[in-house]
Amino acid sequence: MVTIIGFEGSANKIGVGIIRDGQVLANPRHTYVTPPGQGFMPSETAKHHKEHILSLTKQALEEAKITWQEIDAIAYTKGPGMGAPLLTVAIVARTLAQLWQKPIIGVNHCIGHIEMGRLITSAENPTVLYVSGGNTQVISYENKRYRIFGETIDIAVGNCLDRFARVLKLSNDPSPGFNIEQMAKNGSKYLELPYCVKGMDVSFSGLLSFIEQRGPKLVEQKKYTPEDLCYSLQETVFAMLVEITERAMSHCNSREVLIVGGVGCNLRLQEMMRKMCEERNAILFATDDRFCIDNGAMIAQAGYEMFKVGMVTPWEKTTITQRFRTDQVEINWRK
Amino acid sequence: MNDLLTAQLTIPFSCQKHAKIVYETLRVDQEPRKNLIKREISLNPSSVTVAWWAKESRILRVSVQSIIDHIHSILTTIHQFE
Secondary structure, eight states: OOEEEEEEOSSSEEEEEEEETTEEEEOOEEEOOOOTTOOOOHHHHHHHHHHHHHHHHHHHHHHHTOOGGGOOEEEEEEESSOHHHHHHHHHHHHHHHHHTTOOEEEEEHHHHHHHHHHHHHOOSSOEEEEEOSSOEEEEEEETTEEEEEEEBSSSOHHHHHHHHHHHTTOOOSSOHHHHHHHHHTTOOOOOOOOOOEETTEEOOHHHHHHHHHHHHHHHHTTSSOHHHHHHHHHHHHHHHHHHHHHHHHHHHTOOEEEEESGGGGOHHHHHHHHHHHHHTTOEEEEOOHHHHSOOHHHHHHHHHHHHHTTOOOOGGGOOOOSOOOGGGSOOTTOO | OOSOEEEEEEEEOSSHHHHHHHHHHHHTOOOSOTTTEEEEEEEETTEEEEEEEESOHHHHHHHHHHHHHHHHHHHHHHHHHO
16 A cells, blocks of 8 residues: 655645545645736745645645555655745655655656546546646657657647736636636637647747737727637637647557646537547547646656656755656656 | 855754754755855754855845745744644
8 A cells, every 4th residue: 555645836726635546535725816917926826835735734634534654755746837836845845754754756747647647537548638827748658758749839728828818807716717718608709810730839829919919909899709709719729739639649549638737627628629539539538627737636646656666756856847848757657 | 256245044943853854955955046146054963054155135135035934834844743
């Protein structure tokens, strides 16, 4: 029996999760929600995490009905992400590792998402679409690495959605993307937006500038409603993502797609991806907001896999790093 | 390098164990801008000394502030989970 506690705080969510042999024992989290029209800044986000991490740790232990003595190792997010919030969480993880005398494991955030998605959906060897506020990647496993087949060449898809939500002054509660998704359901008039797929890669910054500049005017002139713009934005960016995912599948002869990351809980994206999968005779795997959106259990799960193959982090290496690519990690736990 | 700004903090702790935890936790991280600031941490059984040498007061202030914040965070964690 192996029990791992995982700490995640690379963006505006702070989460503590406990995993025991594939079972999620607890997974509480708290989101730093900023006022409409505003994003989250590193130092305020770090302060938020600092305020909540210890109570969340207590809550996780209580919900899991275990004591700290039963924990085998502590996993924390090493990167990628925002420096100050990552460091706040790493400091607490290091302190607990010494207090409890447990090994510590620095986890790549993207690997956390992939391993959590695989655990929850039981997908065996899927082509992974990882879409969030900070990352947009199409990934496939090959010879001990999660290889990046395609990715964004500028901003992440979630960042594009979040920033457009700021233009419309949508609420950030529970998340800007969720509110865009709800608005889009009532949109019907499609505004043609720049569709930017370059081989296996995508680009969203031009599209964002376009809609940021013209959107408010079009609404003012009553040519489009904010709902129409949300709808047009979603349809365009999701079509781009489905296209590169399909190309990666065709390249790898894959029959499975797994969507992970915060944007992955968008039901419209899942619907479009499912349609593509049906046409190719493939299966779509996706999870809901509990496991798609950043959480502690995903870090615990990746930590669990690493722990079982002896990938414990030496103390001097328990640092954080804002840049940490998915393909930098050797995946020793898979064949 | 003789016009450097310096700062030094010595923080006493209630026991050697706490001082060691603070020292071990802090010593791992490097200053992000190594060419502009230098930081040294030492453990002297039940206290921790941090010393800085920096070219700009702003960078020095940010680093001192963040070390104090981290020490606060470490101590809160110790008090709640020891």
